[in-house]
Amino acid sequence: MSMRLMGKTALVTGATSNIGRAIAEAFASEGAHVAVSGRSTERGNEVVEGIRARGGRADFVRADLDGSAAASQALAREAQQALGGRIDVLVNNAGIYPGDTTPATDEGTFDQVYAVNVKAPFFLTAAIAPAMVAAGGGAIINLGSWIARLGVPMGALYSSTKGAVETLTRAWAAEFGPHGVRVNAISPGVVLAPSPGDPHPGEIMMKGTPAGRLGTPDAIANAAVYLAGDESSFVHGIVLDVDGGRTTAAVIAA
Structure with a gap:
């Protein structure tokens, strides 16, 4: 282990599965003390126990980020x-x-998705960034999505939240960057x-x-380690595409 995050502390939301879990585990393996956050205590404790078994430091903090300022x-x-x-x-992971079409999306679903995907990270950042400024610096990493910039016929609601x-990310980089807090997105x-079985429709x-293949959570976690560490100290306000080239290049088969 290179210990690129030795001495740092990190909060990862949605860290009980998939990308969030991989980021929490990668941070811990690089020396960070990680707060693993999510709704499921059982899954959260499983992640923490795995990190500790490998010699890392982690604690579970349960949260149901419903979009209210109070929860964040x-x-x-x-x-x-x-x-x-x-x-x-x-x-902010x-x-x-919800993968519905626009006509199939009701108002309750619309409000819930914006609450969880936009309001929750907004108010969490509002609560944490000032303390980072007071402490002399920090790093905030937001999770976007490739479908924020490449239209697909399903999931318009979700893609719009990731565009937000x-x-x-860019607005916060301008707001907090001059005070030592770097803000970037993946x-x-x-x-x-990875899982055995039949090919996934996402392929x-x-x-x-x-x-030419699906990505794995580890690929995103590696990018997060870079953006969290001191080696990216000159990186502000970017959206780092880790998408196998999905939004930037097309391979035309002969």
């Missing part, structure tokens, strides 16, 4: 306590994805944890890309 503020307080009084790195998150492609979305 409570998580900020509890995570700060679990991490010994400070949060050096915040990863928690989100929900990417816009917030835009994953089609990412799934068709990666046909015609340079990678």
Whole structure:
């Protein structure tokens, strides 16, 4: 282990599965003390126990980020306590994805998706960034999505929330960057944890890309380690595409 995050503390939301879990595990393997956050205590404790079994430091902080300022503020307080009084790195990963068409999306679903995907990270950042400024610096990493910039015929609601998150990334970089807090985003492609069995329908979305395959959570976690660490100290306000080339290049088969 290179210990690129030794001495840092990190809060990762939605860290009990898939990309969030991979980021939490990668941060811990690089020396960070990680607050693993999510709704499921059982899954959260499983992640923490795995990290500790490998010699890392982690604590579970349960949170149901429903979009209310109160829920985000409570998580900020509890995570700060679990991490010994400070949060050096915040990863806004928690989100929900309804894949409905626009006509099939009701108002309740619309409000819920914006609450979880936009309001929750907005108020969590509002609660944590000032403390980072007061402490002399920090890093915030938001999770966007490739379908924020490449239209597909399903999931317009979700893609619009990720477009909002990417816009917030640039705005927060301008707001907090001059005070020592770097804000960046990662835009994953089609990412799934490896599993045996029949091919996943998502594989068709990666046909015609340079990678030609699905991504894995570890690929996103590696990017998050870079953006959280000191080696990216000159990186502000970017959206780092980790999508196998889905949004930038097309491979035309002969």
